[in-house]
Amino acid sequence: MPAASMGLALLAGVLAVQWLPSLPPRWCTLLLLALALLLAWRCPRGRWVGYILIGVAWAMYRGGMAMDARLPRSLEGRDLIVTGTIVDLPLKRGYASSFELRVDRATLDGRLIPWRGRVAVSWYDDPPTLHPCSRWRLQLRLKRPRGLLDPGSADSERTALQRGIVAHGYVRDDVDNAQLGKPSWCVDGVRDAIARGIAARVRDPHDAALLRAFAVGDTRGLQQQDWAVARANGVSHLIAISGFHVGVAAVFGLGLATLLYGLLPRLGHRLPRPQAQATAALLAATIYSALAGFGLPTVRTLLMIAVVTLARCGRRGSTGAQSLGLAMLAILLVDPLAVLAAGFWLSFVGVAFLMLCLQARGRGLRAFLHELSAGQMVMTVGLLPLSLWFFGQASLVGALSNLIAVPLVSFAIVPCALGGTLLLGLCPPAAAPVLWVAAKLAHAQWWLLEQTAAWPGAQWYLPSVQPLALLMALVGALWLFMPRGVPLRWLGALLFLPLLYPALTPPPAGTFRVWVLDVGQGLSVLLRTQHHVLVYDAGARYPSGFDLGEAVVLPAMHALGIGQLDMLMISHGDNDHAGGAETVAMAFPQATRYAGEPSRMRIPMQQCVSGQSWRWDGVDFRVLNPAPGQGDRDNDSSCVLLVEGPRGRLLLAGDISSRVEPQVAAAVGPGPAPLLVVPHHGSKTSSSAAFIAAIHPPLAVVSAGWRNRFGHPKPEVVARYAMARVPLFNTAVQGAIPLEFPVDAPARREPGWRLRRRRYWRE
Template identity: 75%
Template sequence: MPAAIATAWVLLIGVLLVQWLPQLPPRGCLGLLLCAALLLAWRRPRWRWPACLLFGMAWAAWHGAAAMKARLPRALEGQDIAVIGRIIDLPQAGSDASRFMLRVEQATLDGHPVALHGRVTVSWYDDAPALRPCSRWQLLLRLKRPRGLLNPGVADSERSALERGIVAAGYVRDDPDNTPLASPRWCVDGVRDAIARGIAARVHDPHDAALLQAFSVGDTRGLTPQDWEVARANGVSHLIAISGFHVGVAAVFGAWLALLAYALWPRLGLRLPRAQAQAAAALAVAGIYSALAGFGLPTVRTLLMIAVVALARCSRRGSSGAQSLALALIAILLFDPLAVLAAGFWLSFVGVLFLMLCLQARGRGWRAFVHELSAGQLVMTVALLPLTLWFFGQASLVGALSNLIAVPLVSFLIVPCALFGTLLLGLCPPLATPVLWLAAQLAHAHWWLLARMATWPGAHWYLPTVQPHALLLALPGALWLFLPRGVPLRWLGLLLFLPLLWPPRQVPAEGAFQAWVLDVGQGLSVLLRTRDHALLYDTGARYPSGFDLGEAVALPSIHALGISRLDMLIASHGDNDHAGGAEAVAAAFPQALRYAGEPARMPLPMRQCAAGQSWQWNGVRFRMLSPAYGAGDRDNDSSCVLLVEGRGGRLLLTGDITSKVEPQVAAALDAGPAPVLLVPHHGGKTSSSTAFIKALQPPLALVSAGWRNRFGHPRPEVLARYAEAHVPLFNTAEQGAIPLDFPADAAPRRQQGWRRRQTRYWRE
C-alpha cells in the first residue's frame, strides 16, 4: 500500500477515536502528545504508524478543545453583550425575522472586554433593516451557547455547531447603538449576493430563479421546505447547491479554455507546456467556482483533489486516483479534523472511493460514457445507502433513476448555462437575459419531473435507527456486491445488508407499553406505543420561520423507533407549543384518528376529546379524564387529559391544565397504582398544586420545557412542591428525550435520557 494511502487511513482512525470521547484531555497534555508524536516519527521511523495514529488523536483533540473553549462562557448566557462583527455568508430575510451569521471581531459587557470571537448565528426581529453580506455592524445581542434538541433519529445540532465553528446563538436587542459601520467594498459573499439578485431580476418565476441561484452560487434562501422534501425523496440534495461534481465540471471547463487558448496561439507552448497550463487553468476555474459556493466541504474536497492532481502534473509526477483521494483526505484532516463530524465528509469520500474501486473503464466513446454514468449512479445509490440511513434515517429507492436523469441534466446543461448567464451579467447584461431564460426553462422542466417522481412508492424509505455494527457490515457488503466480474459469490454481499435492512425491534408485550417524552423545547410531544399500535400526544410548535417541530422532531423520532403506522394523534389543546406540528404529522399519517381539546382552534379537522372516552389496545387501556362534555372553550383547561393503564403501571398526560381542573382529574382516577405524571403546563405556577401532588403521589414526574425558556418553567415554587413530596422530577431540557418502560409484570422504569445516553465532549 502506498505511503500516502496508509497515512490517510491511520490519520483518519486517530481522528475518529477522539470523537467518541465524553471529555477531552487538557490542552497542555495534548501539546505534549503532539510533540511526542512528531519526535517519535522523526527518531523512530519504524514507529511511524503508531506516531501517525497518536498525532491524529492529539491533533483532533486539540482542535476540539479549542472549539469548545471558543464557545460563549456559560456565565454570559442570557446577558446583553455589545459586539462588533461582520456578516458572513448570505443573510436570510424571513416573515418573522432576518437571520444571519456574524463573525465577532470585538465584544464587551458593561464596557469590559469579553473573550468572544468566532461565528454567531443571529436573529433580528421586529423590522430588521436590509442586511447585506460583508457589512459590519455594532449590535447589542443576547446570546447563549449552542444547544440543540436531542431525540431518537434527530440530527445532533450541537455536533453540527462544533463542526461549523459556531460559538453562540442569539438575537438582536432593541438599542439605539445598533448601527452599521464602515464595511469593505468587496468580498466573495457580496459577489454571490449580487449575482443572486441579478438572476432574480431577469427570471420572472421566483421558483425557477431560486433554483438557478442555488445552482449558480449556492444560494438556497429561496428554496422552501417542500423543495428540500422533493430533493430528499429523489436523493438529489447534493445537486441543489453547488456540489463537488459541479466543481469537477468547472475544472474540465478550465482545462478546455486552456486547450482553446493553445489552439488559437500555438506559440504559448514555447513558454509553458500545455499540460501544465491546463492543470493550472483547471485549478483556477475550480477555485473560483468553489468560492461562489462559499467553500462548502464537498467543494473543498474536490478542490483539494484537483489541486493534488494539478500539482503532480505541474511537477511532472504521476498520481493515481487513490493517491489523490488519500492526499485530499490528509489535507482536510490536517486543515480541519472536525470535518469528520459532517455527513458530507463521509458521503463525499466514501462515494468517490466506491466509484474508484467498483467502476472499470470500458473503452472510450459515448457508449462507455453512458455505461459509466448509469453504473456510477447504481454504485453510489447502493454504496451510500448505509451512510444515508445512518445520518438521515431515510433513503430514496428511486434515487438511482432520479440521479441518472438529474446528474447529466444539471451538471452538463443547467449549471453551465446558468454560469454562462452569470458571466454575461458582468460582461453584457442584455445578453444574460435569454441565456438565463433558457436555464430557467430547463430547471423548471427538471423540477417538474422530480416533483412527480417524489410521489412514487419508495421515494421515502425509513428504517429504525441504524446500529454501528449494521453500518460496519453493510459498507463492505456493498463493496462485495460490486467487485469485478469473475469474483465468485458476489451475491453474498447482500447478506451483510441484513442487519441494516431487518434490524431487531423491541416491541412491548401484551399489556405493556412504552412512552417517549420528546425533547421539543418549550412545548410538548409524547409518543406512546403498545405491541401493535402507536399514539402521539401533542406535536410541539411550528414557528413563523417555517421550522416545524412536528416535522423536525416528532416524525423522525417515530421512524427512528421503528414505528411505521400512527393510529391516533391527540392535540391536547390549541396552543402552538402543543399543536403547531399537527399538520405535518397528519400529512405523514393521514389514516390516524385525530382528537383535540379545542378543535375550533386547530388548522385541520379534529374530533373533540371528552371525559369518558376510552379504548383498549393490546391489553392497555386508554381513558380520557378531561375535559367534560360541553365544558366550552377554556383554553389551557380544555386540555385532553389522558390516562394510560397497563398491567404494570399507569401514565397520566395532563397537557396544560391548571389547579382549577386538577381536583376533577384527581377525582376521576380510580383505584390502582399511582401514575407516572407528566407535569401540567411545563411546571407553570398555576398548576401542580400541593393537593394535586398529594392526591396522586406519583412515583415519578416528568416535565417538558425549553432550556433557559423565557417563562422560567419549571418554576422554583413548583419544583419545591415536588421535592417536598419526595417525587423525583426529570426535565427534557436537561435530559433530552426521556424514554419510559411500563412492563406487564414489573413497575414502570425510566431509561436514561437521550442527552445522557451517549455522552460526547461537544454536548452541553
C-alpha cells in the same frame, strides 16, 4: 508511507476522539503528541500507529480549542454590545432574518470582554436589509449552542462545533443598533450580487431559486418541500453545488486554455501547454468553489484537482488513490472536525467506491454512457448505508433520478447558469436569454423530480442504524461491485440485512413504552403498545417554517422503527402543543384525531371528552378532561389522558391549571400512583401542592425549553415536587426521556437521550 494509508491512519485517530464523552486535559494531548512523533520518527514498523496517535492528539487539541471558544456561561442571557461582520448569505423569512456574525469586539456594561467568535443570530420584527460583508454594532442576547436531543433527530450541537458556531442568539431592540459604513468587498458579496441578478431576470421565483442554488450555492429561496423532493430522489448533492460541478468548471477552464493555445500557438514557447491547462483548470475550479461557499464536497474536489495540477506542473504522475488520500490529509490537517459533517463521509466514500468499483471501458459515447449509468448505481447502493446512518432515510429511486439529473444539471443547467452569471458582469442584456434557457431546463427537471418523488416507496425509512450494521453494509456494497471473476458477489446483498433489524422490538402485550420527546418549550409524547401507537401533542411550528412535528416527532418514529400511527391527540390549541400536528396528520392520514380545542386546530379533529375510553393490547386508556360542553376554554380544555397497564399508569395532563386539577385528581381513581407528565411545563398556575399530594407520582417529567423565557419549571413548582419527595426530570436537561411500563415490574425511567449518548461537544 503512501498518502492513502497516511490519510486513513490519521482519519482513524481523528474519528476515535469523536466518540469521547469528554476531552482529557491539555497536558494529555501534548504527551500523546510527543509519543506519536517519536513513533513516526524512530519506529518504521509502528509508523502507522504514530499517525493514528497524531490524529488523536490533533483532534483533541482542535476540539478543546473549539469548546473553549464557546460563549462563557456567565454571559448567557445577558445583553452584550458587539461589533462584527456578517458572513455567508443572510436569510430573510417572514418577519425575521437569520445570519452569522463574526464578532471581533464585545462589551458588557461598557467593559471590554476578551471573547470573539462566530455567532448565529436572528433579528425579529421587520429587520433592515442585511448584506454580506457589512459591519454592524448590535445589542445581542446570546447562549451557548444547545439543541434538542431525540431519537433520529439532527444533533445541532455537533453541527455548531463543526461549523465553528460559538453562540446562538437574537438582536435586542436598541437605538444604537446600526450598520458601520458600507459593506466591504468579499466573495459572499459577489455571490449575493449574482443571486440578486438571477432573481431579477428570471420571472418564476422557484426557477430563480433553483438557478441561484446551482450557480452560487444560494439555497435561501428553497422551501422545505423542495428539500423533501430532493431527498426523495437522492439529488440533494446536486442542489447546493456538488464536487462534480467543480470538475465541470475545471474542464471549462481547461477548454479555455486549450482554445487560447489554439489561437496563439506561440504561447507554447513561453509556457508548456500541459502545465498551462492544469493551472487554468485549477483556477476555474477555485473560482467556482469560492462562489459555492467552499462547501466540503467542493473543497474535496478542489484539493484533488490541486494535487493533479501540482503533479502535472512538476512532471510527476499522480493516481486517483493518491489524489484522494492527499485531499483527505489536507482537510484533516486544516480542520479535523470536518469528520462531524455528513458531507465528509458521503464525499470521500462516494469517490472511493467509484475508484474501486468502476472499470474503464475504453473511450467514446458508449463508454461514457456506461460509466455514467454504472456510476449512479454504484453511488446509490454504496452510499445507501451512510444515508441511512446520517439521515434515517434513503431514496429507492435515486439511481434513476440521478441518471437523468446528473447529466442534465452538470452539462446543461450549470453551464447555462454559469454562462448567464458571466454575462451579468460582461453584458447584462445578453444574460437574460441564457438564464431563460437555464430556467426552463431547471423547471422541466424539477417537474420530473416531483413526479418520481410521489412514487410509492420513493423514500425509505429504517430504524436507527447500529455501527456494526453500517460497517457490514458498506462491506456488502463493496463486495457487490467487485470486478468480474470475484466469486459469489451477489452474497454481498446479504450483508445489508442487519440494516433491517429494528432498534427496538414492540413491547409485549399488556405493557407499553413511552418517550417524552425533547421539543424545547412545548410538549410531545410518543406512546407505543404491542400493535398500536399514539402521539400526544406534536410540539410547535414557528413563523420561520421550523416545524417540530417534522423535525422531531416523525424522525423519532422512524428511528424507533414505528411505521404507523393509530391516534393523534392534541391536548389544546396552543402552538407549543399543536403546531406540529398538521405535519404528523399529513404523514399518517388514517390516524384518529382528538383535540381539546378542535376549533383552534388547522385540521379537522374530534372533541375529546371525559369518559371516553378504549383498550389496546391489554392497556386501558381513559380521557379525564374536559367535561362535556366545556371545550374551547384554553388551557383548562386540555385533553387529560390516563394510560393504565397491569403494574403502572401514566397521566398526561396537558396544560391544565390548578382550577381543574382537583377534578382530574379525583377522576384518576384507585390504583398504582401514575407517573406524571407535569402540567403546563411547570408553570406557577399548575402543579398545586394538593394535586401533587393527591396523585403522589413515583416520578414526574417536565417538558420545557432550555433557558426558556417563561422560566419553566418555576422554582416554586420544583420546590413543591421536592417537598413531596417526587423526583423531577426535565427534557431540557435530559433530552428525550424514555419510560417503561412492564407487566411484571413497576414502571421505570430509562436514561435520557442527552445522558445516554454523551459526546464531548454536548452541554
